Amino acid sequence: MDASRIASPVTGAAGRFLTGVGLLLRGLGLYVRSPGLMLLGIVPALISGVLFVAAFATLVYFVDDIAALVTPFADDWSTTARNLARVVAGLAFLGLGGLLAVVSFTAVTLVIGDPFYEKISERVEERYGGTPNAVEVPFWSSLRRSLADSVRLVALAALIGIPLFVAGFIPVVGQTVVPVIGAAVGGWFLALELVGAPFYRRGMRLPQRRAILKADRPMALGFGVAVFVCFLIPLGAVLVMPAAVAGAALLARRSLGQSIEGPLSASPVDGS
Template identity: 55%
Template sequence: MWDEFAEGARLLGRGLAMYGRSPRLLLLGLIPAVISFLLLGTAWFFLLWFIRDLSAAATWFADDWGAPWRGLVRFGAGAGIVIVSALVSVLTYTALTLLIGDPFYEVISERIEERLGGTPGMSDLPWYRTILKNAADSIRLIALGIVVAVPLFVLGFVPVLGQTVVPVLDAVVGGWLLAVELTGVPFNRRGLRLKDRRAMLRANRPLALGFGMPVFVILLIPFAAILVVPAAVVGSTLLTRRLFGLPVDKPAPVAGKPPVVLRV
């Protein structure tokens, strides 16, 4: 199990390296990532600005309580709001970035697969024919994330438990949902939908969590998300190839033939 978890993390690292070594891919992937970051960053600014008011509104029943209980309950409520918002915002940011950048990330993922030997069973539908279905899948994943976030929010009220166990559960749930979300690009190119991704990832859960959990943690770092999502698309392409038993390393050049060059 731990070997597969580590393999998932290595696939992410390999995707980051491949993305970082290509200036053209960098520029292509940054455009939708920056747009999404600005939109979500504005939402986080207002959330943190009004966090005291939100905590007080969520704990209206403690208005007449004395210190320190009122402070502890409102601290737990504030922590719960931030933790739940982190889970929902990471999923929302990823889904929004993939939706805005669908044609960009489709090109990036396809070029990576071409470099590694091609995409067996590739669907020839253009991106504008699949964008609505992809958006519907993303909305379903965000809705699932919100549903899961409700019990995490309730646990956030519990002192100590809400600030220790809940963040770990947050990373596990968020990592799984991100693995499902990010593999949408290479799976859709094969004509496969959300249920197919879930089935294959569920059969390789440690591998999926090894990939998705580090992505979730990195996305919590301010400004890191701008680079991580497009790089994670490359990593998810490698993860998908691994699930289908395809090579994830660039083949060695055959004698007498020039090496494959990645172009955008």
């Protein structure tokens, strides 16, 4: 399949980026209109959320000690210079931890809540005409593939996060430019992770969905960055996760050139 023919941008990059943001908003709209099924998605997100908040809180608690451990060269500096070096190191660690936490939170939550999120994604697609050429994917096979792809994505995020972590030590740039790049990187990996279910239903694995999303990268980034920012808000990941799954189904259909427009009288996602 030639990805370049699937989702050619029809407006500028900024317009496509906003289109991606709009897909998350539409997912939120489906969440509000159909709470019965969507609320089920909060359960696995809540479980993951508790685990990751505890892990990040532990990092915050020990970040001063970690910063001092990685900056032994500053021990003989003046108090002001030493403190500045360790504040920069601490912020760099928190930035890397935040990036990895957001991406891995999504991966873990999708694995824990696979049956719930698969059902949400299916219902969204049914609303707009169903899944063309769907393939039957056994639960355990789907879970193994999802887990393998999630591990690959988290590993890639960590690999890219290390240079960003190092760049975080650069004064000013490390606290301004690097977080923006981190949001873009995190957003891209979130988009790839979240569209997994609709692509699996079409028999497509990670390399294919990566190629297809690249065909309209600004739209995928708009969706992913919007999710990333929401996940940074306290409890945002728990509350937004089901809506992000719904929005990802729309992103997959849009990227594949399939309709995401339906009659206003269409039934709610939960069938109520």
